[in-house]
Amino acid sequence: MATKTGSGDFVDNLGKVYGIYTGGFAAFVVLLAILEQVGVPNRWIGYLFVFFTLAVYAGIGVLSRTMQISEYYVAGRRVPAFYNGMATAADWMSGASFVGMAGSLYVLGYDGLAFVLGWTGGYVLVAVLVAPYLRKFGAYTVPDFLAARFGGHFARFIGIIVLFCCSFTYVTAQVYATGIIASRFLGMTFEVAVFVGLIGILLCSMLGGMRAVTWTQVAQYIVLIIAYLIPVVILSAQKYGVPIPQLMYGQALQEIAGLEQSLVSQGLADGAKLRPHITPFTDYDKANFFFLILCLMIGTASLPHILMRYFTTPSVRAARKSVGWSLLFIFLLYFTAPAYAAFAKLEVYQNVIGASLDSLPQWVYTYGQIGLMKVCGVDATTAAAVKEACLAAGRTDGLLHLRDLAINRDVIVIATPEIAGLPYVIAGLVAAGGLAAAMSTADGLLLAIANALSHDIYYKMVDPHASTARRLVVARILLILVAICAAWLASTKPADILSMVAWAFSLAAAGNFPALVLGVWWKRCTSQGAVAGMIAGFGVTLFYLLATRYGGMAEWWGVKNISAAIFGLPVGVIVMIVVSKMTPEPSQEMQDMIDDLRTPRGETVLDKVKA
Amino acid sequence: MASPDTSGYWDKTRTLMWITMAVWVFFGFIVHFFVGALNSVTILGFPLGFYMAAQGSLIAFVILIFWFSSRQDAIDREYGVAEDD
Numbered sequence: 124m125a126t127k128t129g130s131g132d133f134v135d136n137l138g139k140v141y142g143i144y145t146g147g148f149a150a151f152v153v154l155l156a157i158l159e160q161v162g163v164p165n166r167w168i169g170y171l172f173v174f175f176t177l178a179v180y181a182g183i184g185v186l187s188r189t190m191q192i193s194e195y196y197v198a199g200r201r202v203p204a205f206y207n208g209m210a211t212a213a214d215w216m217s218g219a220s221f222v223g224m225a226g227s228l229y230v231l232g233y234d235g236l237a238f239v240l241g242w243t244g245g246y247v248l249v250a251v252l253v254a255p256y257l258r259k260f261g262a263y264t265v266p267d268f269l270a271a272r273f274g275g276h277f278a279r280f281i282g283i284i285v286l287f288c289c290s291f292t293y294v295t296a297q298v299y300a301t302g303i304i305a306s307r308f309l310g311m312t313f314e315v316a317v318f319v320g321l322i323g324i325l326l327c328s329m330l331g332g333m334r335a336v337t338w339t340q341v342a343q344y345i346v347l348i349i350a351y352l353i354p355v356v357i358l359s360a361q362k363y364g365v366p367i368p369q370l371m372y373g374q375a376l377q378e379i380a381g382l383e384q385s386l387v388s389q390g391l392a393d394g395a396k397l398r399p400h401i402t403p404f405t406d407y408d409k410a411n412f413f414f415l416i417l418c419l420m421i422g423t424a425s426l427p428h429i430l431m432r433y434f435t436t437p438s439v440r441a442a443r444k445s446v447g448w449s450l451l452f453i454f455l456l457y458f459t460a461p462a463y464a465a466f467a468k469l470e471v472y473q474n475v476i477g478a479s480l481d482s483l484p485q486w487v488y489t490y491g492q493i494g495l496m497k498v499c500g501v502d503a504t505t506a507a508a509v510k511e512a513c514l515a516a517g518r519t520d521g522l523l524h525l526r527d528l529a530i531n532r533d534v535i536v537i538a539t540p541e542i543a544g545l546p547y548v549i550a551g552l553v554a555a556g557g558l559a560a561a562m563s564t565a566d567g568l569l570l571a572i573a574n575a576l577s578h579d580i581y582y583k584m585v586d587p588h589a590s591t592a593r594r595l596v597v598a599r600i601l602l603i604l605v606a607i608c609a610a611w612l613a614s615t616k617p618a619d620i621l622s623m624v625a626w627a628f629s630l631a632a633a634g635n636f637p638a639l640v641l642g643v644w645w646k647r648c649t650s651q652g653a654v655a656g657m658i659a660g661f662g663v664t665l666f667y668l669l670a671t672r673y674g675g676m677a678e679w680w681g682v683k684n685i686s687a688a689i690f691g692l693p694v695g696v697i698v699m700i701v702v703s704k705m706t707p708e709p710s711q712e713m714q715d716m717i718d719d720l721r722t723p724r725g726e727t728v729l730d731k732v733k734a
Numbered sequence: 735m736a737s738p739d740t741s742g743y744w745d746k747t748r749t750l751m752w753i754t755m756a757v758w759v760f761f762g763f764i765v766h767f768f769v770g771a772l773n774s775v776t777i778l779g780f781p782l783g784f785y786m787a788a789q790g791s792l793i794a795f796v797i798l799i800f801w802f803s804s805r806q807d808a809i810d811r812e813y814g815v816a817e818d819d
Contacts, residue, residue: 233784243795244761244791246799247758251802373780403769403770413766416763417763420762439817440803454793
C-alpha cells in the first residue's frame, strides 16, 4: 500500500511524472510508426495501441490503491488545480464528444454549435455559483451536501434519485462506446469488447477510488487530446500549409459556401433541401437553439460526477481556479471539433459528391464495409453494389448526388486520417484517444453512482456504525455490481438508453441546480422548500421527457424533448421560493452554517461539525 | 464567523457574482441573437456570427473564469477570509 508520505512525493513530482509519461507516449507512437513501415500488420498495431494504453491506466489504478476513506472518496483533497482541471476535462469529454461531436457539427452546421456553447459555458456557473461552496462544505458526494443543508435523509434520498437517473444511462452509453471502439479496431465481437472495456474501467477505479481515477484521468486526457489534435493538424498543414486547423478552417468555410452553390447549379443537390453550413436556425428554430444552450449549461453545473471532482482540490481558491483549467482543457477539443466538421464537409463536397459512381474515394468503401456509409440506401461496400442500388433508385447519370449519401456521424473523426492519406498508426492513435475518452468518463460516472450507494445509502442511512474497512469493501462491491449492470445493459445495444443520454442534462439541471444554488445563495431557503422544489422540477422534467417520447404527447409550444428542463427549472425555482416563504425560517444554527460555507478560510464545515 | 465584516464581504462577493453572470449571459446568449447581422462581417474566412459561437464565446468563458477567480481571491484577501497560501 502506498504510504501517505509516498503519495505526497508523488503529488510534488506531478510535472515530472506526467512529462515523462507524455514523452514515453510520443516515443511509443513513433515506435509503432516504425513497426508499421517495416511491415507489421495493421491489426497488430491496433492491438499494441489498445493494450499498451489499457495497461498503463490499469497500472496507475493499481499503484494508487488505498484503504483510507478520504483518499478513496476525494483523493485526500490534495489534487492541484491544474491537474484536477485535466482530470475534469477527461471526466467531462465522453466517447460521444470525442467521436460524435464533429459529426453532429457536420450534419447540423451552425445549429450544432449549441452543443459547443452549452457544454462549455456551464463551467462559468460551476465556478461562480456552486463548486467553491461545495468544496468548503467538505462533502464526499452531492447528496451529502443536500442532506446537511436541507436537514436529513429525505433530501439526501431525492439527491440520490436525481444522481442515479442522470448517471446510469450516461455510464451505459460510455461502456457501449468502449465496446464499439474496441470491436471496430480489434476485430472482437461487440459483446466481448464490452466486457474487455469493463475490466479496464474497473481496474482503474476499484482499488483506489477517486485517487486512482484522478491520476488515470490525467493520463487519459493527455492521450485523448494528442489523438484528437494530430490528424486535423496534419490535414490543415496539407491543405493550407499552416498546421493550425482552428484558424485555417475559415477558408474551408468559404470554399464550402461556394461548393454549396455550384452543387445546386449543377443539379447535384436540391436547392430547397440543402442547408448551408454557416446559416443559423435551419435545424433548430431560434427558441430551441437557445433553450438547448441553457439546458446544457445548467445541466453541466448540476451533474454530480463533475461537481465531485472539485471536492478533491486542496483549497477553495484552488477549486475556483481548477474550473478555469478544466474549461481551458475542454476548450482545446471543442474549438477543434468545428474544424474537423468543416474539413470533412469540404472533402465530401469536393471529391465525393459529383464523383462518378465507378470511382468514389477508397475511404468511402472502407467505411461502407463496416456499415457507416450508405449510398442510395445500401452500404457502400463496392463500386458495383453502389452502382446497382443507384440505378434501381432511378439515378441514370452515374454521378453521386448529395441526397444519395448518408454518413454515420462517427465517421468524421475516425476517417480523417484516411482522408488525409496518413499511415495506419494515426488511425490507431485516434482509436486509443476515443477509448481514453469513453473510459475516463465511465470511471467518473461509476464512482459517482457507487459512492452515492455506499456512502449515502449504506453508511449514512443503513449502517452509520460501519467500520472504515467495511465501508471500503462495500464501496468496491457496489462499484463492481453497478459496472456489471451497465455492461450487461450496454451489451444488449439498447437504442433507447443511448438516446436517453441527452436527457441527463435536463434531469440534472431541474433536479439539482435550484437546490444547490439557492442552498448557498439564499439563507431563507428551507428544507421543505428545497424538497418540494426538487420534486416539482424533476417531476415536471421527467414527465415531459417520458410523455413526449412514449406517451405520444405533443410538444408544448414546440420545445424539443432534449430541452425539457426549460419547463422543470422555473417550476422548481418557483415552488422552492414559495414553499420556503410559507415555512418557518431556517434555524440560527443553519444560518451560521451557511455563513461558514461562504467563508473560504478555516476547516471544512463538516469537519467543524464533527469537532 | 471568521470575520466581523461578514456582510461587507458577502455584498462584494454577490456583486462580483452578478457581474460575472452578466458577462456570461452576454457571451452565452445575447451575442448569438445577432448572428445574422454579425455574419455579414468576415474575418480570416470566418463569418463573425459563426466564429463567435464556434470560438469567440468559448475564449471569453475561459478568460471570464480566470478573471473571476482572481477577483474573488482579491476580495477574500481584502476581508481576511482567504485561506493561507
